[in-house]
Amino acid sequence: MPSGRQPAHFDCTANISEAIESGAVLEGIVQKCDNSYNLYIDLGAAMGVLPFRESAIGADLGKVREISVISKVNKPVCFCITGLREGADGRPVADLSRRLVQEACQRDYLDRLAPGDIIDAAITHFEPFGVFVDIGCGIVSLLPIDCISVSRIAHPRDRFTPGQWLRAVVSGRDGLGRITLTHKELLGTWMENAASFSPGDTVPGVVRSVESYGIFIELLPNLAGLAEVREGIHPGDTVSVYIKSILPEKMKIKLIIIDDFPAGSCHQSRPPLHYYWEGDHIDAFYYSPPSCPREIATVFTPPSGC
Template sequence: MDWQFKSPELWAFLKSLHPGEILSGTVAAIEQFGVFVDLDDGPGHPTFPGVGFLTIPELSWRRIDTPTDDVEVGQRVSCEFLDFDTYNAEARLSLRVLQHDPFHAFADRTVVGQALRGTVVRVLPFGVFVDIGDGVVGLVPFKKVHGRPAASPPEAFQAGTEISVVVTAVESLHRRVFLSRPEEL
C-alpha cells in the first residue's frame, strides 16, 4: 500500500521523527507479535490501533513470555523512536533502551570460573537456559566444551529446578553467558 498518498499527514509525521527521539503515548492494543501505541503527537493510523509499534524484544531487557507481562492497554508509556517502518507506516519504538540493562552490571561483576545458583527456565535439544538472577539468562549447552560435556542429558533437567552452574564465558557484545555444570568440569 502506498501510504504516502493514502495518508499524507501520517507519512509527514513519521518522516519528521529522528532516531533517539523520546515519544509518549498510550498502549492502544496488545497482540502476540507486539504492542500498538497511540502516540500523543501523532495522527491516527488508518489501519492499525496506533501509529507506534513495539516488538516483543523491545519491551524489556528480561525475557518475557507475553507482552502483557510488561504493559497493559491504557497504560501511558515513553519510548525511544528507532525507525520508520515504511511498509506498515508506523514508528518502531523501544521501551527497553530507556531502562537499565542488567546484563552490563552482571558482566562487570562476574568472572569465568565463578560458581552461581540459578533456575532452569527452558530445556531445548541443544541446551538448558538458566536464569542466574537480575533478568540474566545463561546457556548450559549439551555439546562438548573444551573437550568435555557441558551438561547432563536433557532428561536430567526440568523447568523450575534450581541448579548450580559455573560461568564458562561472558560475551558482552552479544549479551550471552555460557555455563557448565560444576560436577562436569
C-alpha cells in the same frame, strides 16, 4: 509523550468556554457509545459529545473501524472542546474532537521525532507478535516482540501488564510514515546486567526456552544463561539457579538448576523494569562486551558524513 492533559470536569459553563478559547487538551472517561458510534463524556457542567467523525485521525475518511470506537467505553480519551450549545432537553452540550488534538500531536511532536529519540508510551493492548502502545493522544505504535528485550519471550504478557507505562526508542518509520519502536536498548548491555551477579551466587530465574542442548534461563530481561538439560522443566517455570561461571569473552553464563517451581505453582512477582539509559536520545547501543568477538549493536544515528 506531550504532557498537560487536564481532567475534564467543570463546575460551570463559563469554565468550559475558557477551555474552548484556550484550546486545552482534556482527558475524560467515555461513558457511552450510541448506535451511531458517537461517544459521551460527562464534563460536569455539560455532557460532552464526541462524534464518530471526530473520534480519530481518518474517521471522516472511513479509515477508522467502529470496533475501535466501541472499545473506548469505560476508558480515558483525550480531546478538546470545539463548541458549547443547548441540547434538546435544555442541558448544555459540549462538542468534542479527538481528531484535532491528534493532528496537533502528530504535527507538533511525532513528526519531529528522529531515530534514537526516547519517548514515553502507554500499553493499549497485546498481540502475539508485539504490543501496541499509545505514543500521544491515542495515536498508537507497534513495539514488536523481538524488540522488547534481549531475552526472548513467548508473549508480551511475559514482560508487561495492561496499561503499563514504558520508555521506548524511535527506531524509524514504516512505509506509511508510522513510527516504529524498540525497547531492549534501554535495558542495559551484557556487562551492565552481568555486573549484578557473581560466580557462586544462587539466584532466581525464568525458563524461556528448552532445547536439546540446554535450557535458557532469564536472569534479567537483557541477560540469560544456559543450564544443562533436566527433565520436567518447561518454559515459564521459575527456577533457582547456581551460577557456575560468567564468561564475558564468550558472552555466556553457565548455570545449574537447583530447584524448579512450575508456572502458576507459586507467587511470582515481576520486578519493575530498570532502564540503564536515562537521557532523551541514544545514538547507538552496543550490547556485547568489548572482549567478545561477536558484536551485537544497534545504531540509530549514523556518524556525521555517512
